[in-house]
Amino acid sequence: MRISVFGLGYVGCVSAACLCESGHEVWGIDVDESKVKFLLDGKSPIVETELPELIAKHRAAGRLNATTSIDKAVKATDMALVCVGTPSLPSGALNTEYARRVCEQIGAALKNLNRDFTVVIRSTLLPGTTRRELLPRLEQFSGKAEGAGFHIAYNPEFLREGTAVADFFAPPKTVVGAERETTAKRVSDLYAGLPGAFHLTRIEEAELVKYADNVFHAIKVVFGNEVGAIAKSVGVDSHRVMDVFCTDTKLNLSPTI
Numbered sequence: 103m104r105i106s107v108f109g110l111g112y113v114g115c116v117s118a119a120c121l122c123e124s125g126h127e128v129w130g131i132d133v134d135e136s137k138v139k140f141l142l143d144g145k146s147p148i149v150e151t152e153l154p155e156l157i158a159k160h161r162a163a164g165r166l167n168a169t170t171s172i173d174k175a176v177k178a179t180d181m182a183l184v185c186v187g188t189p190s191l192p193s194g195a196l197n198t199e200y201a202r203r204v205c206e207q208i209g210a211a212l213k214n215l216n217r218d219f220t221v222v223i224r225s226t227l228l229p230g231t232t233r234r235e236l237l238p239r240l241e242q243f244s245g246k247a248e249g250a251g252f253h254i255a256y257n258p259e260f261l262r263e264g265t266a267v268a269d270f271f272a273p274p275k276t277v278v279g280a281e282r283e284t285t286a287k288r289v290s291d292l293y294a295g296l297p298g299a300f301h302l303t304r305i306e307e308a309e310l311v312k313y314a315d316n317v318f319h320a321i322k323v324v325f326g327n328e329v330g331a332i333a334k335s336v337g338v339d340s341h342r343v344m345d346v347f348c349t350d351t352k353l354n355l356s357p358t359i
């Protein structure tokens with residue numbers, strides 16, 4: 103497939119390089135010219151195991167390209183992965199400014215494109231953001247309706263920094279939120295042959311799955327630290343306690359409540 107990846111941060115760089123390794127042709131796009139130059143020079147803009155080798159290999163093979171031009175990237179591809187940042191605001195709310203802006207730009211590029219195009223949102227967003235804030239901008243700037251000229255899907259990313267490349271090729275699961283099965287199928291083709299269960303959901307469900315995952319991981323850290331503090335205060339080996347605790351996959355690490 104021919105894919106454009108918007109945002110060459112952690113998620114975008116890993117996705118771009120790993121999709122090349124899976125045999126796809128990728129264009130990386132960023133507003134930051136230095137990140138684009140890194141990719142064009144066959145170098146990684148981020149520090150991550152295995153990533154420099156993958157970027158160098160696929161840049162040399164001509165499978166990986168980069169540009170600051172949204173128009174050029176959209177014209178050269180059939181699917182866009184939106185991986186721009188969604189940092190927290192001082193109020194705690196999510197800053198969706200970059201995601202909104204990039205959808206306006208992709209929408210404008212879609213205006214004169216006379217073929218099907220799929221926009222896949224990968225940035226972490228609160229449930230309802232894709233439908234309420236991003237889809238209307240794609241429709242407004244392209245002058246087209248979703249399903250008639252372009253398609254939208256939400257596909258959360260579950261990578262861990264440090265083991266991101268390994269996680270890409272062995273995901274715990276793949277989740278695609280889409281309105282139509284044909285759209286979900288197109289997105290799932292990106293990950294053909296990779297292990298882990300595939301889940302087709304509504305867009306809002308996929309958005310919330312990502313938050314449920316993040317929050318649960320935070321709970322695990324807090325829980326482990328609390329057990330550690332108690333263990334220390336009574337002179338018990340906390341690692342031994344947690345090792346035993348984690349072997350119980352019937353009541354502890356399980357769907358049982």
Ligand SMILES: NC(=O)c1ccc[n+]([C@@H]2O[C@H](COP(=O)([O-])OP(=O)(O)OC[C@H]3O[C@@H](n4cnc5c(N)ncnc54)[C@H](O)[C@@H]3O)[C@@H](O)[C@H]2O)c1
Binds near residue numbers: 112186224261
């Ligand atoms: N880093 C992680 O471990 C991780 C894991 C899962 C999900 N996520 C989510 O994925 C998203 C991206 O995270 P990240 O860590 O890669 O972010 P990041 O801040 O490292 O990178 C975002 C990139 O987007 C670029 N950008 C901003 N506006 C743009 C535009 N209009 N066009 C093109 N590029 C633009 C920025 O210049 C930057 O390089 C966030 O929503 C984050 O919450 C991150």
